[in-house]
Amino acid sequence: MKLRQKLFLYLIFMPFVVWSQHDEKPNIIVILADDLGWGDVGYHGSEIHTPHINQLAKEGLRMERFYVTPICSPTRAGLLTGRYPERYGLRSTVIPPWRDFGVDTSEVFLPEKLSKVGYTNRAVLGKWHLGHSRMQYHPLHRGFTHFYGHYNGAIDFFTHFREGELDWHDDFNSSYDEGYSTDLLTQEAIQNIKEYSAEGDPFFMYVAYNAPHVPLQAKEEDLIAQGYDASKPKFSDEKGYGYQGRGNTVKQTYNAMVSSLDKGIGEILAALEENNIEKNTIVLFFSDNGPDPGSGGSSGGLRGTKFEEWEGGVRVPAIIKWPSKIKGGEISNQVTGYIDVMPTLLDIVGVKEESKLPLDGISILPVLKGQKPVIHREFYLGSKALVNTEWKLIKSDGSRGMRLENDVLFHLISDPSEKLDVRQQYPLVYKKMMTAIEKFENIHYKTEVRPYGEGRKGFKAPKEWKIE
Known part of the structure; x- marks a missing residue:
């Protein structure tokens, strides 16, 4: 083969990763944002100042085709099981405070697997949202060794209350720590990094902001940075927020919240450097779904929002950084997502997969290593x-409230904003996609979480959300 041909092939298949067969196991930190949209990060053109997320994108690998579910609990479950949430009845809605439901205990969570290969410390910090009604659903019974945060979604950022009761915990105990929840989770992550790095074993940390x-609640200092004027009225309380921290x-309030999140991520990244473990620590960052409509977030140039399967609801900002292995500043268009994390x-x-429950996700490591340009x-x-x-x-008969009269087909390479339905122009592609989707439509579980509002009337939360 001529030298020019060899050079061409090398450039085409040049790996994102510089790999060795005999490296120590990396620390792993998964950082999950909650309702952060595609257009809410600076590197996607946002007006919001996100210097630390931008720096993470510059130093890591941007995954521009990273998919999740359009709502919270299913994404969180899928990233920890590697399986589609249809497998355990958690696709249609989240787990609300009044629901006696959790991810089936036969499902094997990621930290359970990591415990078998030397990961002695496995922490989950922040929002759990995968079952709180029974002790069997508790994070410390799902493979984690430490839990600090809240069981439910939509807690008060300052009081940490949900449904009139304190929902803030340290392992099995109530926590009375005071402060803005984003700050508290960041502080706990930094403290854990310091402790775990001193012990020497690799650790796993899932930071679910x-x-x-x-x-919508922000600290006054972050609101002021966004132009807040205390002499002017705060935004109306039509949605019944009724909480402190409104700009x-x-x-303005949403931007201040994202800015605070960005600062927290920056502090976690700084802690890795300060403890001399940055190079061999994997940091994976992404959002659980697209932006909540009407709450200040942006889908950028993508169509749709949270609750919808349009790209804006399911395609999210995602970055993976591993300084000793992954070349920074690269972009991957590999179709991947939440079920591929595990x-x-x-x-x-x-870890060799020996579970009786086959994973739906795939390892994209061959792409990271440069063994394959795309899977x-x-x-x-x-x-x-x-x-x-x-x-x-x-398909029109399954779309979540999108009111489709007919099935629609989009060519995402040329039309990422889903403006042009090309089903009629590409009948063979349409037929092939219709055949491919059948196997997924046939995934069913014996039961599934009931509609969100069912059971809400008359519900009274347990004291401090203690699990009996």
Whole structure:
């Protein structure tokens, strides 16, 4: 082969990763934002100042085709199980405070697997949202060794209350720590990094921020940085937020919350450097779904929001950084997402899958290592929506409140904003996608979480959300 041809092939297949067979296992930190939209980060053109997330994108690998579910609990469950939430009845809605439901205990969570290969410390900090009615659903019974945060979603950022009761915990105990929840979670993460790094064993930390999810509440210092004027009225309370921390406008308050989140992420990254473990620590950052409509977030140039399978609801900002292995400043268009987190991390640390429950996600490590430029696959988005490297199909009889009269097909490479339905122009592609989606539509569980509002009337939360 001629030298020019060899050089060409090297450049085409040049790996994102510089790899060795005999490296120590990395520390792993998964940082999950709550309702952060595609257009809410600076590197996607946001007006919000996110210097630390931008720096993470510059130093890490941007995954620009990273998919999640359009609502919270299903994404969180899928990232910890590697399986579609249809497998355990958690696709259609989240787990509300009044619901006696949790992820089936036969499901194997990621930290359970990591415990078998030397990860002695496995912490979850922040929003759990995967079951709180029974002790069997508690994080410390799902493979984690430490829990600090809240069981429910939409807690008050300052009082940490939900449904009139304190929902803030340290392992099994109530925590009376005072402060803004974003700050408290950041402080706990930094303290854990310091302790775990001193012990020497690799650790796993899942930092599940509740920002910038409603209620829209921000610290005054962050509001002032966004132009807040205390002499002017605060935004109206039509949605019944009724909490402290509201700015002059919804957008101003939301921006302040994202800014605070960004600072917290920056402090976590700084802690890795200060404890000399940055190079061999994997940091994976993404959002659990698209922006909540009407709450200040942005889908950028993508169509749709949270609650919808349009790209704006399910395609989120995502970055992976691993200084000793992954070349910074690169962009990957590999179709990947929440269900791939577990199999990819297990592949990295050398865990062989022996579960009786087959994973739906795949390891994208071959792409990271440069062994494959892309892995072609179908990725199910739920509600009869399917995406692959080029195409996206949404069936009219399954769309979540999108009022489609007909099935729609989009060529995402040329039309990422889903403006032009090309089903008629590409009948063979449409037929192939319709056939491919059938296997996903046939996934069913014996029961599923009931509609969100069912059981709310008359519900009284347990004292300090203690699990009996």
